[in-house]
Amino acid sequence: MGKQLRADKGGRPFVVQPELTEGCSMRFGSGPGGLCSFCGLTAIRTGPGEYKWMSIETAEKLAAECGLFCPQARVEFAMRGEPLMNPKHLEIFRLFRRFMPRTQLMVTTNGDTLRNRMQKAVDTIFDTGLNFILLDTRTIRKIVVMHYARKRMT
Numbered sequence: 234m235g236k237q238l239r240a241d242k243g244g245r246p247f248v249v250q251p252e253l254t255e256g257c258s259m260r261f262g263s264g265p266g267g268l269c270s271f272c273g274l275t276a277i278r279t280g281p282g283e284y285k286w287m288s289i290e291t292a293e294k295l296a297a298e299c300g301l302f303c304p305q306a307r308v309e310f311a312m313r314g315e316p317l318m319n320p321k322h323l324e325i326f327r328l329f330r331r332f333m334p335r336t337q338l339m340v341t342t343n344g345d346t347l348r349n350r351m352q353k354a355v356d357t358i359f360d361t362g363l364n365f366i367l368l369d370t371r372t373i374r375k376i377v378v379m380h381y382a383r384k385r386m387t
């Protein structure tokens with residue numbers, strides 16, 4: 234990997250991490266109210282819930298700007314909350330794929346919204362153009378990290 238340049242010298246980020254949701258559904262962690270103790274969310278929440286969501290308008294603006302400024306940057310949907318709790322997450326994944334057709338798109342999820350319909354939910358997510366789902370299955374009381382990947386890049 235080469236030296237990282239400043240933006241005004243032509244440097245571009247390797248990774249962008251949009252926060253689709255502020256707030257989480259996690260109830261089995263050892264942090265406050267069942268959140269994960271290590272999560273930055275514990276600085277601003279005392280338990281699950283109290284969601285704030287990125288809007289479609291904000292996501293479209295962000296995706297368009299990333300598509301112009303850093304079209305090869307890997308996009309990781311994560312941060313202080315459960316991304317799949319955002320009711321518009323599928324639409325937002327499609328937007329990023331439209332504006333960034335040749336980069337990797339990944340979501341990190343606690344799996345809460347996938348339970349009991351895993352295959353169908355995973356297929357639906359991949360059909361938006363996402364390449365990776367990083368699933369931490371703590372929610373079913375196992376600590377297993379699974380990667381699902383579907384080849385999308387040409």
Ligand code: SF4
Pocket residue numbers: 257258259262268269272273274312313314315343
């Ligand atoms: S599941 Fe993720 S977002 Fe939710 S509390 Fe744990 S680390 Fe934070």
